[in-house]
Amino acid sequence: MNTIKKKLTIDDIARLANVSRSTVSRVLNNNPNVNEAKRKRIMDIIDEQHFVPNSMARNLGTGSTRTIAIFVGEITNQYFSEIIRGAEEVAISQGYFPLICLIQNPGREQFYIEEMIQQRASGAIIVSSSIKNAASIRQLAMSMSLVSIQSELCGIAPLYYLDTENQLGIYNITKHLIQLGHRNLAYLSTLPNTTVLEERYAGFCKACSDFHLSFAEDHVLHGYHKEDISVSVENLILSENRPTALCCCNDFSAGIAYQKIRQLGLRIPEDISLTGFDDLPIATIMNPMLTTVKQPIREMGRRAMKLLIESLDNAENPVSGTVLRFPSEVILRESTAPPAAI
Amino acid sequence: MNTIKKKLTIDDIARLANVSRSTVSRVLNNNPNVNEAKRKRIMDIIDEQHFVPNSMARNLGTGSTRTIAIFVGEITNQYFSEIIRGAEEVAISQGYFPLICLIQNPGREQFYIEEMIQQRASGAIIVSSSIKNAASIRQLAMSMSLVSIQSELCGIAPLYYLDTENQLGIYNITKHLIQLGHRNLAYLSTLPNTTVLEERYAGFCKACSDFHLSFAEDHVLHGYHKEDISVSVENLILSENRPTALCCCNDFSAGIAYQKIRQLGLRIPEDISLTGFDDLPIATIMNPMLTTVKQPIREMGRRAMKLLIESLDNAENPVSGTVLRFPSEVILRESTAPPAAI
DNA sequence: TTGTACGCGTTATCAC
């Protein structure tokens, strides 16, 4: 019961069925050139013996792994797990196998990149706040097709780059705050300062500028780890010139700000309005529920995988660098309100 | 730049270095029996040509993949992603490669099980609210070593079964509610009704019994999908005999109850106290923050991987069925309070 | 220290 069975090979099955290994192979691969009775007999023996072909040997023979690497950052962050969900679902439906690579630090990044090259993955989807190792990613690009979701690849152009209307999304939600009457705004970003984040910040700046608002320099916050962000927010909240609204670059950092604001005894939105970006499930767990910009995260995961596999299956080499923009949409909820009367 | 390089083989390197492929193989595997000058020369050529050995061929030869399957349910649920984090970290540090299998439905379950057998994974960690396909899991058990985290395997005994003090945890948190003065309790469980959930429910029952409390039969809720749970909670809240406290079998369902309670305009904990189990990150995002039972989720992921790899590396066949219990601990936060005076 | 020859389990290419 508990003993691990010795592995059978295709030759064992051939012997039991009194045929050559070629015939068994044909049955295994649904090749029509096999006598029906023989096929049935062989299939029965395969089932009976619980024979399972060795995919390594198979891949070695065919020269293809039908394997897709999915590089993601922190998996406990729902942004990444949503993308995985979307990408995985498409991969499987197309007969590809997803290899999930957790690159929460530069060491892992390099490890998984090398590993995927060794394993001869057919392609890779990369979604990470930042890729650190230029040499590694360059080698990855030489080994397989790449698709990026909101990620910079150290200057390497992927086959496709998927992103959303970052600037417009933040512009609109900032406008919403301004139209509620807020005049003293602050902006919370994370590090490193990628293109995606720059676009969002630009949206904030443009909205302020369009409505003739200025903001203090120390009202623009940055942080990488939860702790840094937390401290920045605390300093902001306790400062003389406390803003009446805080616009965050994503829901993750908005969640951290939310906790800190609560901890300091302030009310959202009465004392300060708060906004995010992503529309993760936690946005509706928060109380008040978070006003945020929704982007089709899972759909981007699906599309990334779909485009990658299409290019793989068509064996054509499309020109790298196609950019796809997905729409973003402001979702009004409870965390924003007019500022308290002064 | 965008062209995928044709793959080099160990023979190409051997030719370029004027040595046999065995020597290159030795260099690749850090075999000391190689002339230093020659080693250096070969390494240079390897770097220069960006040669990367093919791990499929390597595994085929050695007969070992050093690969561990991690079967998990819904990856967007932080319970599962925390376990993955812990397990992944240990796997990599021990030179094993984690293959993450998302078994959100019976079809995927069977697919991934067959796939892992084909890929000749060295072992598997299973963490799922339920395994459906008995035949598949049985075959998996015949193909590799299994470790289970809070999961039933259709009667198959894994090498190790890791779990927490389910009954004691719920007993203690129920006791907490009773000692706050609650006399009208309800319990929210999910489906399917696994051993883990039975133990938790038993803890609830025992606490009630020890304190001479009875509860109405319709105060015990069940649900599988978010929608079912939501409806059950709504019915409970709107019923004549509304409880003053709701004890949930995990944080996930507590989160759903929390949203529904808010939506119905009730206050937590003033109108109803709420408790969970797991202590996921969302427990502190909720407002009020959730009183819950903490279990060492990530640590269980680490231990599961550690035990599995130890048994694999030692090549001994330990007796299956060892059970490890981890402690659980009540974390008092804001979602529980004495019931409102009648 | 180095090279030769074979095996790993499968697919593909031939003949028959």
Place this chain on the structure above:
DNA sequence: GTGATAACGCGTACAA
């Protein structure tokens, strides 16, 4: 239809 036989890319006894 079917069956030998040669790849696929590497590790590894074994011999030198």
